[in-house]
Amino acid sequence: MTAVDDTPRTERQADGPVLEATGVTMRFGGLTAVNNVGMTVRQGEILGLIGPNGAGKTTFFNCLTGLYKPTEGRVRLLGNDLPPKPRAVVMAGMARTFQNIRLFGNMTALENVMVGRYCRTSSMALTSILRGPKFRREERETRARAQELLDFVGLGKSTEHLARNMPYGDQRRLEIARALATDPKLLLLDEPTAGMNPRETQQASDLIFRIRDSGLAVVVIEHDMRFIFNLCDRVLCLVNGEVLVEGTPNEVQSDPRVIEAYIGSAADDEEGDE
Numbered sequence: 001m002t003a004v005d006d007t008p009r010t011e012r013q014a015d016g017p018v019l020e021a022t023g024v025t026m027r028f029g030g031l032t033a034v035n036n037v038g039m040t041v042r043q044g045e046i047l048g049l050i051g052p053n054g055a056g057k058t059t060f061f062n063c064l065t066g067l068y069k070p071t072e073g074r075v076r077l078l079g080n081d082l083p084p085k086p087r088a089v090v091m092a093g094m095a096r097t098f099q100n101i102r103l104f105g106n107m108t109a110l111e112n113v114m115v116g117r118y119c120r121t122s123s124m125a126l127t128s129i130l131r132g133p134k135f136r137r138e139e140r141e142t143r144a145r146a147q148e149l150l151d152f153v154g155l156g157k158s159t160e161h162l163a164r165n166m167p168y169g170d171q172r173r174l175e176i177a178r179a180l181a182t183d184p185k186l187l188l189l190d191e192p193t194a195g196m197n198p199r200e201t202q203q204a205s206d207l208i209f210r211i212r213d214s215g216l217a218v219v220v221i222e223h224d225m226r227f228i229f230n231l232c233d234r235v236l237c238l239v240n241g242e243v244l245v246e247g248t249p250n251e252v253q254s255d256p257r258v259i260e261a262y263i264g265s266a267a268d269d270e271e272g273d274e
């Protein structure tokens with residue numbers, strides 16, 4: 001099976017980049033968290049976004065996904081300008097997961113994925129009240145699709161588990177399934193392996209490859225260098241809100257500026273430790 005349906009979207013550009021962000025700047029009062037960042041994501045690509053803590057990675061994701069309205073800059077998805085509103089961004093074909101997992105803890109795994117699906121079905125307001133045949137058909141399809149996605153991420157046996165009782169690694173995969181339920185063309189993952197053991201990290205890698213193979217482009221924020229360099233076609237290193245280095249994993253991992261940025265920040269972290 002595939003993680004996306006094949007319905008062609010009229011607005012889709014066949015060979016242009018999936019995402020084109022130019023000159024994205026985000027200021028909070030006097031602090032410039034993201035400064036003039038550009039990023040292009042091509043079809044079928046896995047792009048890594050690395051950089052020390054506080055570099056602006058999550059803030060940049062928030063600018064792309066409409067959680068923040070960037071102070072300056074432009075974000076285009078499949079050739080269209082994106083309105084800085086989370087729902088509009090999801091509808092346009094971009095989905096994400098969060099550094100701090102955001103699931104509905106008291107809902108089952110299946111229900112969490114079904115929630116992601118509702119943005120693609122019509123039966124929200126009136127039909128759900130009237131519970132007509134159309135509602136029942138859509139409900140069945142939504143359920144089947146959600147189950148398919150749980151199988152795809154390896155949670156096929158956890159369908160009825162409450163999200164809050166699931167192991168941490170499973171919650172991360174569940175969040176990915178929910179994001180996939182919105183039929184994205186581009187998936188943004190914010191530290192998908194944080195808190196995972198090596199086996200779960202390997203599974204996450206395999207899952208991201210399968211997502212890419214099913215036709216999505218993926219951008220991954222991650223601290224685990226081995227994970228990033230094995231996974232990604234290209235890597236961007238962000239430091240102090242700016243792109244320090246961009247290149248292939250080989251280019252980036254041997255760049256003295258990247259090493260310096262990480263060693264510098266590791267020393268800062270140690271000083272800051274209580």
Ligand SMILES: Nc1ncnc2c1ncn2[C@@H]1O[C@H](COP(=O)(O)OP(=O)(O)O)[C@@H](O)[C@H]1O
Pocket residue numbers: 028031033051052053054055056057058059060
């Ligand atoms: N909503 C906000 N208001 C003020 N400052 C923020 C806000 N969000 C992030 N920042 C600041 O922006 C900088 C970048 O943070 P963040 O994007 O979370 O970094 P990263 O994800 O790379 O660790 C940090 O200095 C952080 O404190």
Ligand SMILES: [Mg+2]
Pocket residue numbers: 057058059099
């Ligand atoms: Mg972050």
